[in-house]
Amino acid sequence: MSSREPASYARAVYDSLVAALTAEGQEQLLPAVLDELVQLARSGGPTAAEVTSAVELSAEQRTKIEKDLKARYGALLDIAYKVDPEILGGLLVRVGDKVLDSTLRQRLNAVQRNMMAG
Template sequence: MDNDMATTVDAKAIAGALYDALFGAAAEQLQAVATKVANPSGDVAQQISAALPADALPQVRNFLLGLAKEGLIDRVADVAQAFSALAANPSAQALAAVVTSAVALSAEQQATIVADLRARYGNDLSATFAVDESLLGGLIIRVGDRVLDNSLRTRLSAIQRNMLTS
């Protein structure tokens, strides 16, 4: 094994250990607060501080204070459970794309779209394809919380709005 490959392998192993340590600590801290602040009352910030260990990650503390400020601290048990699941299986965070077209796309067209989306969003992206004949033509692509609407229906609606305002 050449030195560059050994360095890359070592770096990945070390990064994995850091990832596990950080996410493991954050998950433990969230769970500690979830069990101690199940029914918050009074000074919630003080209850959070008392529930967290002295060496708690500042990001976890700030996150919990933000939940309390938004009135969502009662959801911390659900958040802790979801976070632990995500920390245990980071690939569950992979992006999902939904591509909607007016007609069914060929396997070649689907492969081209998936390749383009993976080039932009990463190889962990998964894609599903749907047909909506009301689009008339073009595509609507949803990736996470982003939407690219390049459908003929939307373009015609935009033209109609422009004509009505002129």
């Protein structure tokens, strides 16, 4: 692979990005999108995150969760949402290898363990 090939690929990607943003009337987003691409390249890609709730979350709830997770773990998250009635309430959040369990099921299990222990 010659040193010009990566540059020509980069140019083609850039041209496609500019064309897509222009078609949507979003040219002003180009600097922010390029910053995100640089961060993606440096980090190796977005971190997978999964948010599990007992019921479907509203768009407003999802927006708040995304804002909170991105502030805590970084802007490069690929967030998937899942519904599992078994958790009863609260949220189960997995980001990479980290787990935050604030589910009602987990709390009830903790109460049960405490009652059996003492």
